[in-house]
Amino acid sequence: MDVTSAKMIGAGLAAIGVGMxxxxxxxxxxxxxxxxxxxPGAADGQQGxxxxxxxxxxxxxxxxxxxxILILFVVK
Amino acid sequence: xAAEGSGIDPMHQFLVEPMFGHKLMMHGYDxxxxxxxxxxxxTAAVLWLFMLGGMQRKLVPGRWQxxxxxxxxxxxxxxxxNVGPEGKKFVPYIFSLFMFLLFANLxxxxxxxxxxxxxPFTVTSHISLTAILAFFSFGIVxxxxxxxxxxxxxxxxxxxxxxxxxxxxxxPIELMSFLVRPFSLGLRLFVAMTAGHILLDVxxxxxxxxxxxxxxxxxxxxxxxxxxxxxVSALELLVAAIQAYVFALLTSLYLNDAVNLx
Numbered sequence: 237m238d239v240t241s242a243k244m245i246g247a248g249l250a251a252i253g254v255g256m257x258x259x260x261x262x263x264x265x266x267x268x269x270x271x272x273x274x275x276p277g278a279a280d281g282q283q284g285x286x287x288x289x290x291x292x293x294x295x296x297x298x299x300x301x302x303x304x305i306l307i308l309f310v311v312k
Numbered sequence: 313x314a315a316e317g318s319g320i321d322p323m324h325q326f327l328v329e330p331m332f333g334h335k336l337m338m339h340g341y342d343x344x345x346x347x348x349x350x351x352x353x354x355t356a357a358v359l360w361l362f363m364l365g366g367m368q369r370k371l372v373p374g375r376w377q378x379x380x381x382x383x384x385x386x387x388x389x390x391x392x393x394n395v396g397p398e399g400k401k402f403v404p405y406i407f408s409l410f411m412f413l414l415f416a417n418l419x420x421x422x423x424x425x426x427x428x429x430x431x432p433f434t435v436t437s438h439i440s441l442t443a444i445l446a447f448f449s450f451g452i453v454x455x456x457x458x459x460x461x462x463x464x465x466x467x468x469x470x471x472x473x474x475x476x477x478x479x480x481x482x483x484p485i486e487l488m489s490f491l492v493r494p495f496s497l498g499l500r501l502f503v504a505m506t507a508g509h510i511l512l513d514v515x516x517x518x519x520x521x522x523x524x525x526x527x528x529x530x531x532x533x534x535x536x537x538x539x540x541x542x543x544v545s546a547l548e549l550l551v552a553a554i555q556a557y558v559f560a561l562l563t564s565l566y567l568n569d570a571v572n573l574x
Contacts (some may be wrong), residue, residue, distance in 0.1 A: 281393075284390070284393060284394060284561060287554070287557065287558055287561055288561065288562070288565070290554075290558070291500065291558045291561075291562060294500070294504070295496055295499070295500050298499065298500060298503040298504060298507070299499070299503075301503055301507055302499070302503055305506075309323070
């Protein structure tokens with residue numbers, strides 16, 4: 237296998253991480269909604285924590301995206 | 313390179329070019345006025361106009377003043393919840409940070425490309441800008457932390473009440489997670505904006521290529537790609553606001569660490 241094809245496959249594999257982060261982000265918002273529907277009065281006070289969890293989960297997916305871009309455009 | 317032969321170059325929109333066609337060099341450094349600088353000025357000018365229109369100090373606020381007061385109230389409320397009464401001092405910094413990032417993100421999404429000869433540019437899609445802002449935040453955290461607590465600031469890395477055998481392992485991890493903060497803060501915003509703009513560009517080129525392919529399947533592809541652009545644009549507006557908010561929120565949490573030491 238030549239290097240260019242291997243790079244393409246590697247970038248595609250790195251993109252799996254973005255989908256995994258989608259699971260994480262969906263889980264964060266889904267769990268928040270579950271809790272919020274049980275106790276709507278307390279939901280507004282927890283929005284900051286919701287977005288912290290969202291940011292932490294999303295960052296790892298974005299890093300997977302960076303890895304894919306680095307493989308495609310930077311690695312010689 | 314990645315899209316060779318297909319005619320799509322989604323990375324071209326991120327090219328930083330000198331305005332007016334020629335570079336300005338000084339002592340071997342490139343100090344040209346680039347499209348990036350231009351859009352930073354545009355962002356600052358729009359933000360300035362927005363604030364100027366709203367700072368009327370009327371007893372009964374009009375719509376514009378209510379919008380500005382809503383923004384300031386939102387940020388000062390966030391600082392009150394996350395940092396406490398000490399957080400009031402940092403409201404101006406967090407507010408400028410949040411508003412600049414919000415306006416930069418939204419102006420980057422603004423469809424300026426339909427005007428011939430104008431190329432829209434998103435300043436937050438470059439790590440050079442987001443990393444500088446992240447290092448500002450990190451520097452303020454360090455200065456405030458050492459100013460208020462002196463060397464006692466290092467107790468941030470040892471969670472309260474940790475037994476010694478566990479603390480030996482936990483402290484390096486806490487230290488690493490503290491040191492990686494500015495990088496993750498800058499990277500998150502930059503990658504989120506870059507990824508969104510690449511996505512929009514790819515679908516936009518699908519529309520053009522589908523139309524060029526002639527009647528039939530090409531037009532079907534164009535139609536659905538256009539629907540995707542509408543959807544993704546709505547999502548990007550949401551992401552632009554959320555990412556600006558997350559940047560401000562995380563900065564306020566880091567400030568809380570520096571001010572209150574857990």
